[in-house]
Amino acid sequence: MIHYRWNFAPVWDNLDVLAVGALGTLQLFAICAALGLSLGLFVGWVRYSGSKLPSLLAISFIEFFRNTPVLVQILWFYYALPLLINVDIKPMMAAILGISLNSAAFSAEIYRGGIQSIEKGQWEGAKALGMTLSQALRRVVFPQAFRRMLPALTNRMIEIFKMTTLASAVAYVELLQQGKLLSSLNFNPIETYTVVAIVFFLCLLPLVQATYFLERRLGRSDQ
Amino acid sequence: MKSHTPPALLKLTNLKKSFQSMEILSGIDLEVMPGDRIAILGASGSGKSTLLRCINLLEFPSSGSIALDGQLLGKATTSTATRTYGQAELPLIRQRIGMVFQQFNLFPHMTAGENVMEGLCTVKGWGKPQARTKAEEELERVGLQDKFEAYPSRLSGGQKQRVAIARALAMEPELLLFDEPTSALDPELVGEVLRTIRQLAQEGRTMLLVTHEIGFAYHFANRVLFLADGVIYEQGTPEDVLKNPKKEKTQTFLARHREFNF
Numbered sequence: 001m002i003h004y005r006w007n008f009a010p011v012w013d014n015l016d017v018l019a020v021g022a023l024g025t026l027q028l029f030a031i032c033a034a035l036g037l038s039l040g041l042f043v044g045w046v047r048y049s050g051s052k053l054p055s056l057l058a059i060s061f062i063e064f065f066r067n068t069p070v071l072v073q074i075l076w077f078y079y080a081l082p083l084l085i086n087v088d089i090k091p092m093m094a095a096i097l098g099i100s101l102n103s104a105a106f107s108a109e110i111y112r113g114g115i116q117s118i119e120k121g122q123w124e125g126a127k128a129l130g131m132t133l134s135q136a137l138r139r140v141v142f143p144q145a146f147r148r149m150l151p152a153l154t155n156r157m158i159e160i161f162k163m164t165t166l167a168s169a170v171a172y173v174e175l176l177q178q179g180k181l182l183s184s185l186n187f188n189p190i191e192t193y194t195v196v197a198i199v200f201f202l203c204l205l206p207l208v209q210a211t212y213f214l215e216r217r218l219g220r221s222d223q
Numbered sequence: 224m225k226s227h228t229p230p231a232l233l234k235l236t237n238l239k240k241s242f243q244s245m246e247i248l249s250g251i252d253l254e255v256m257p258g259d260r261i262a263i264l265g266a267s268g269s270g271k272s273t274l275l276r277c278i279n280l281l282e283f284p285s286s287g288s289i290a291l292d293g294q295l296l297g298k299a300t301t302s303t304a305t306r307t308y309g310q311a312e313l314p315l316i317r318q319r320i321g322m323v324f325q326q327f328n329l330f331p332h333m334t335a336g337e338n339v340m341e342g343l344c345t346v347k348g349w350g351k352p353q354a355r356t357k358a359e360e361e362l363e364r365v366g367l368q369d370k371f372e373a374y375p376s377r378l379s380g381g382q383k384q385r386v387a388i389a390r391a392l393a394m395e396p397e398l399l400l401f402d403e404p405t406s407a408l409d410p411e412l413v414g415e416v417l418r419t420i421r422q423l424a425q426e427g428r429t430m431l432l433v434t435h436e437i438g439f440a441y442h443f444a445n446r447v448l449f450l451a452d453g454v455i456y457e458q459g460t461p462e463d464v465l466k467n468p469k470k471e472k473t474q475t476f477l478a479r480h481r482e483f484n485f
Contacts, residue, residue, distance in 0.1 A: 124281055125328030125387075129342035129394060130318030133310065139345050143332050218332075 010186040011195050021178030022199060028164045028174060031096055033157055036103025043104055044111035058108070065105035071166050074098035078170040095167035103160050110156065114149035115141060147218045154211040161204055175199060230293045232257045232429055233278065233398060237304075238287035239453075240273055247273045249453035250287070255398070255431065260424050262440035262461070263433045265450035266476060271433040272325075274450070275400045278431070279320040280308055291319060292397070318346060321391030325403040327383045329375040335362065335386045336371035342394045361389035365419050381412030385419050392423075399423070401432040417443075437480050441465050449473045 011018070047058035065073070078094035081087075118141045126136035168177035179196040183189040233255040240248040247270040255261060265271045276282040278289065280296070286304035289296045296316055297306035308316075329338050339358035343349040349357070362368050365385035375383055384404055391399060401420065405413040417439050423430065424443055434440055440447060440461065447464040449457040449472075457464055457473045468474045 121324060121326050121328040122330065125324065125330065127281060127313070128279060128317055128320075128322040128324075128328075129390070130314040130346040131342075132314050135314075135345050139341065140330050144330075147332075 004190065006191060007188065008191050008195070010188055011182065011191050014182050014186075017178050017182055018175065018195065018199065021173060021175040022203070024172065024174040024177075025161075025164050026203070028092065028095055028099070028167060028172070029161050032099040032103060032164065033160050035096065035100040036160060037107050037153065037156070039100060039104035040107030041111055044108035044115075047108060048112055048115060062105045062108050065102050066109075070098050070102045070163055071169060073102060074166055074170060091167065091170040091172035094170050095164070095172050099160060099163050099166070102163070103156060106159075107153065107156050110149050110152045111145075114145035114152075117148055118145050147215070150211060150215050150218070154208065157207060157211075158204055161207070162200070229257060231255060231290070232259075232292055234290040234293075235278070236288045236290070238274075238277060238289065239285045240270070240277055240282060241285045246453055248277070248284075251453075251455060253448070253455065255429060257429055258427050259429055259446060260444050261431045261446045261448060262444035263431060263448045263450060264435075264437065264440060264464075264476070265456075269450040270453050271450050272402050275322070275402050275431060275433055278398075278400060279317050279322055280313055281322075283308055291316065314346065318342075318394055319397050321394055321396035321399045323384070323387050323391050323399070323401045323404050325406050327375075327380075327387045327407070329383055329387055329390070331375050334372050334374055335367060335378065335382075335389075338375070338386055339390045339393050342390065346394070357393055358389070361393045362386070364392065364422075365389045366415075379412060380408045381415045384408065384416045388416075388419055388423075397429065399428055399430045401430065401434070403433050403435065405434070405436060435480075437465060437477070449476070451476075 043058050043061060046054045047062070049055065074094050074097075077097045078089060078091060081094075082089045115137075122140055122144065123136055126140040127133075131139065164174055165176040167174050168180065171177060175196055179192050183192040186192070231254040233253070235251050235253040238248055238251040238253075239246065251274060263271045263274065273282060277284045280289075284306070286306075288306060295306075297308040297312070300307050329335075330341065333341060336355070336358050339361050340351070340354040343354035343357055344351065359368060359371065362371055365388055367382060367385055367389065370378060370382060370386070375386070378386065388404075404420065405416050408416065413436070417436065420430075420432065421439075421443060432440070432443065442461075444461050446458065447461050448455050449464055449468070451472045457468060457470045463469075464473065465477065468477055
């Protein structure tokens with residue numbers, strides 16, 4: 001390794017630039033996680049609901065968005081869609097569309113898998129008490145399925161957080177975008193990108209810890 | 224004259240059930256009177272469980288009809304033999320028919336008490352305090368008042384099944400179905416569940432019990448049905464069917480079950 005004198009001073013001096021980026025990242029993450037995971041629940045439910053045409057549409061949606069790169073989707077929403085519908089699309093909107101729809105497709109599969117993993121007897125136990133299908137799902141099946149889904153949903157959230165960096169491709173102001181800006185202004189990619197990576201790490205660590213805590217809490221009935 | 228006979232609580236008419244091309248039930252006719260305790264026996268694959276599951280519509284009969292308290296369930300379709308059962312109707316029917324499963328089917332994320340309260344709160348819309356009192360009563364009836372806060376994973380098989388019985392009882396069903404309630408239990412735990420069921424019999428409840436416990440069926444039931452080839456092959460009092468079976472398949476079945484008795 002070459003001898004390199006680390007100098008973080010220019011990064012500290014411009015911490016406010018990174019802070020603006022971090023805020024943009026958090027905003028994009030919150031919106032995409034909320035939209036992606038709830039839309040995924042809807043898509044997963046439609047796919048599972050059994051009616052033919054809606055189920056086919058849900059499957060098409062899932063397969064399309066799972067099998068195209070998010071970066072391509074963001075670029076398509078930013079550059080191609082406005083030409084097709086003649087409406088201006090902001091970088092943030094393009095990023096939200098790309099990341100949310102992609103996450104919806106992945107999380108729909110997580111929900112479906114989780115719900116299908118619950119044994120038939122649980123549905124029957126609920127039905128035999130006189131529950132409607134939606135009561136059985138809400139009270140009996142989903143709470144159990146959620147526990148099994150949690151590790152996969154955690155991974156999805158982490159993925160969404162990291163995918164927000166793709167928004168820099170359309171110049172949305174987020175952490176990486178601001179890092180790029182600083183690094184090219186100060187010619188210090190080593191320090192800047194190191195700090196960017198550490199900020200990501202520090203943001204994600206509590207998120208992961210929180211879900212571990214939740215998993216333990218939900219696991220109480222096993223003890 | 225007819226007005227003197229009370230109406231059947233449950234009446235099955237020419238009930239048939241097929242899975243794909245396999246016909247499991249080939250025409251069951253049965254009337255269950257209030258207070259009847261009916262044991263259903265038969266070799267595995269004879270359709271005993273399917274019969275119970277058709278009664279509370281966990282399986283839809285392929286044809287034939289079910290009447291509960293004189294009321295035909297479902298709607299007639301164009302083909303006269305088949306009926307359809309709407310999603311709105313099913314919960315109302317099932318509330319009136321309690322079911323206890325071989326595999327208990329307790330909800331593992333709820334305590335024993337919450338399992339018993341669940342139907343009351345979610346289905347009947349009771350408030351928590353009222354449901355809790357009822358759940359405590361029902362758990363006491365099955366001798367598990369001290370297990371209210373225990374999760375199913377902390378209970379033995381026999382205890383789980385008794386919670387499942389309490390859960391069914393809490394809904395105050397007109398008819399109770401038991402689908403091999405002791406078949407998943409270790410032998411030493413069978414007794415406690417059978418004692419609970421016997422106690423319910425003494426309370427005058429109407430029950431259908433699918434079982435392999437022939438000795439229990441003899442003491443418990445006022446009627447015994449022996450199923451073979453998808454029909455009620457032989458039926459009568461326990462004395463008739465279990466001690467003096469008239470037909471060949473019943474005799475063979477009972478002989479096989481006595482093989483190792485001493």
